[in-house]
Amino acid sequence: MSIRARLAVGFTLVMLVLTVSGSVLFVSQLQKALLSSVHSRLSDRLAVLLTEAADRGGRIHPLLGSNGIYAQVLDPGAAVLTTTRGTDRAPFLTPAQLARIGDRTVSFDGHLQVHAGARVVRTAMRLRATTLPRSGDFLVVATSEADVDTAARRAAIQLIVLCAGMLVVALVGGWWLTRAALRPVERMRRQVARLGVDRLASGIAVPRSRDEIALLGHTFNDLLRRVSDAADRERAFVSDAGHELRTPLAILKGELELAQNPKRTREELLGTVGVAAEETDRLIALAEDLLFLARGDESPAVPLEPADLVAIVDEAVRSVAVMAQSRSVRLAVAAPPQLWSDVDRDRIRRAVDNVLVNALHAVAEGGSVRVDLAAVSGEAVLRVTDDGPGFPPEFVPHAFERFSRVPDPAVPGNGLGLAIVRSVMTGHGGTATVENATGGGAVITLRWPLTSSPREGN
Structure with missing residues (x-):
């Protein structure tokens, strides 16, 4: 019915x-x-x-x-x-x-x-x-x-006749009124049925009346815009992922074809295998980053457990220490003795790693990177500052978009590092921002709520 x-x-x-x-x-x-x-x-x-x-x-x-x-x-x-x-x-x-x-x-x-x-x-x-x-x-x-x-008895008979007439009028009137009230809904339904995937953002015509149906129309248009934006991001993501995968796969295919040449020397064959191994590692890293982002999209909520944020930052700094020493980059850390919070330890560690690697790639040899961790107004604040050239102004609004990279071929990466950082912060109810420092260099700041008190004796 x-x-x-x-x-x-x-x-x-x-x-x-x-x-x-x-x-x-x-x-x-x-x-x-x-x-x-x-x-x-x-x-x-x-x-x-x-x-x-x-x-x-x-x-x-x-x-x-x-x-x-x-x-x-x-x-x-x-x-x-x-x-x-x-x-x-x-x-x-x-x-x-x-x-x-x-x-x-x-x-x-x-x-x-x-x-x-x-x-x-x-x-x-x-x-x-x-x-x-x-x-x-x-x-x-x-x-x-x-x-x-x-x-x-006479009054009852007259009322029965009157009630029967009123019920007929109520049925006809109710049918007509509901038909008139739902006519805008039917118009919106027909418009939605005609919408194509490529025209979702155009939305549907909303009645000018200021009632619940108009509110439903505006809400539905907002939903269509979000779906359209998500579809655009998905198409861009697939396109960018295909582009990123194409280059290492093409190189890998070329090296394997060269390896099939029987006239190649052993040294040339070893070089080909080395290049193929590097491209394979690049593909594995790209696949892992894509999988990490996909899991974050499927389940934004993260399982939380108590962890010492200072220990996580120290581990991340030690993991990039060799990379910093190889380029004579000075690493400085300022943090309290302990700072406990309920977090997903692995994801926070992944975000800190990405921010540190991003900073080390940005600075020149002999440069410096400073890491500051503190509790500010009920939030954990991690700030990583480098003395590199900073971000191009046109890049800053797009820094956390997937496959967004600084237009400098000398800077390595697949453009997913900062996107992963934002995904981790979103899962923890926090934020990630980038800015250029006044005296030069770049600053990446991560903030997320502190959800537990510092633990004594740990």
Whole structure:
């Protein structure tokens, strides 16, 4: 069943419940009001007869019917002393009922036989009875409840007809209103169905109304833009990855073809194997970087465990010490004795390694790289500063994009190092930034929340 049909049926059912409840309440209140009117009429007639009895010394003149109200005077044994014309001589109440009256005015429900023309009809009656002063006899007045039942029944029939008409109107009106309300949704659905993968960023036309449907349209357009951006990044990633893989594979293929030449000397063959091994290592490193980034995309959340950040930085510095010494680069580290936090140790180590290697590649022989680690306002802050030429200004906004490299063929790398750094920081709820130092060189800053207190004794 469509949403339109469900809403129309739901609206009709709600109207059904409301109209039935209202009708039942109305008929009930009408019946109650009519019975109250009957009660008042009986009380008024009883008061008139009691006044007459008081004026006559406790005796009542032979009774006459008054506006459909019948009356009887009964002795304590329920014998009829006086009765209104139009009723038979049967007592209105039994001796047991009379015994309940005492000195009060009591109401009863019963059935009496009254004359309707030539016929005698048994009808439901409402009775009120009280004791006559002085004589000790009982005065009983009664009137038919048939008019009350008839009026309530007629009102119920009229309400049933009215409710049926209202339900038809509610069903048709609900169908029309939901159709009109959902028409913009149907238009958006048709637009989405016509969208191609290459036109996701164009989005769909959003209604000008400031309602939930317009908000849905804007939200959907935002989603389409994000999907389009992700698709563009994926296409660029695949294209760049293919380009990066093509060069080492082409070199590897060429070297293997040369190795097949039977006229090559042993030294030439060893050189070919060495080049092939280097290109293989390059392919392995590229594949590992791509796999690392892919895993980060699939599962941004990282498993955390307590680790000493100072120890991680020291290990990373020691791992690049040989590379620094080979180029006479000075490494300086400033850090507290300990700085504990809940992190993914391997990923943080990978990010620190990449930042240090990036800095060492940037500086000339005899240069310097400084590493500062500190806790600042509840965050771990790692800042790596080098005295190299710095980043080209046009490169800074794209430094953390995949396969983004400084336009300098002398700087090695596949353009994934800083992209991995940003992926690690994102997984830890942190940030990574690059900037050029005022006096020259570049600064890479990593920040992520400290999620545990320093540990004593570690």
